[in-house]
Amino acid sequence: MPSPELSAVHIHPVKSLAACTVAEAAVEPWGLDGDRRWMLVDTAGRVVTQRQQPRMALISAAPVPGGGIVLAAPGSAALAVEVPEPGETIRVLLHRSRLDVVEAARSAHAWLGAFLGAEVRLVHLDAPDRRRVIDPAYARPGEPVSLADGFPLLLTTLASLDALNSLIADGDHADEGPLPMDRFRPNAVVAGTAAWAEDDWNRLAIGDVPFRVVKPSARCVITTTDQHTARRGTEPLRTLARHRRSGKELLFGQNLIPETAGVIRVGDPVRILG
Numbered sequence: 001m002p003s004p005e006l007s008a009v010h011i012h013p014v015k016s017l018a019a020c021t022v023a024e025a026a027v028e029p030w031g032l033d034g035d036r037r038w039m040l041v042d043t044a045g046r047v048v049t050q051r052q053q054p055r056m057a058l059i060s061a062a063p064v065p066g067g068g069i070v071l072a073a074p075g076s077a078a079l080a081v082e083v084p085e086p087g088e089t090i091r092v093l094l095h096r097s098r099l100d101v102v103e104a105a106r107s108a109h110a111w112l113g114a115f116l117g118a119e120v121r122l123v124h125l126d127a128p129d130r131r132r133v134i135d136p137a138y139a140r141p142g143e144p145v146s147l148a149d150g151f152p153l154l155l156t157t158l159a160s161l162d163a164l165n166s167l168i169a170d171g172d173h174a175d176e177g178p179l180p181m182d183r184f185r186p187n188a189v190v191a192g193t194a195a196w197a198e199d200d201w202n203r204l205a206i207g208d209v210p211f212r213v214v215k216p217s218a219r220c221v222i223t224t225t226d227q228h229t230a231r232r233g234t235e236p237l238r239t240l241a242r243h244r245r246s247g248k249e250l251l252f253g254q255n256l257i258p259e260t261a262g263v264i265r266v267g268d269p270v271r272i273l274g
Helices: 054-058 106-116 158-169 238-245
Strands: 005-011 020-022 022-027 039-040 061-065 069-073 078-079 090-094 099-103 119-122 153-157 188-191 203-206 209-218 251-256 262-265 270-272
Touching: 005 119, 020 061, 039 090, 054 106, 054 209, 069 106, 078 106, 078 119, 106 119, 153 158, 153 209, 158 188, 158 251, 209 262, 251 270
Parallel strands: 153 188
Antiparallel strands: 005 020, 005 188, 022 262, 039 119, 061 069, 069 078, 090 099, 099 119, 153 251, 203 209, 203 270, 209 251
């Protein structure tokens, strides 16, 4: 078997919008540079994701120098959105985390609302080093996280996806497979491992950057959403429920916390440290 290596790197500038594939990314304490620094909230300040709005998958947010983004979607003219000036913050709810963020320009709210058919606001995480911390059950005191669901990075492996697709092919909804990796919205994809090898990892290094492997990723309905059409099916949750269940959680991938800053690049060796 070949040695493990990093086969793909993805960032998601706006939480739950389309992913951007990059050749390399800087690793910050709270996640990859440019990953999940923006998100949508509803009129009550609660996060909006593909769970409620599967059409969010059809919107791209291309990063631009300085932290801004360019929004694009089918049938809509592109819109450039600048990082908001420092100023008044608003309190929002991201799952169980309450945190302060800064609103984007009203033009961004209107553009997104028109495409989604719902009243939403685009907000920006201005100070990721101090706005939100990882669940202390899995992290050291004060370790920060961006607007990701709970952890700085998500890692998946190609071998485990192949194994999952084989299980789907043997099931009742084989016509839904094989599924692409974008259903799982990872940051780092690793090639050259055995299937499910990541279940036994505790620490690893991607290139020169060490990470702690802290918790398997519990999967939700977003994984059933085709990221190119926004249509939903039943897989992979149906198969994960049969083969990858832990209590109420259906597992695929591993959550990582970086131990140092650095840069990860496609082709970097992945070393298992424990």
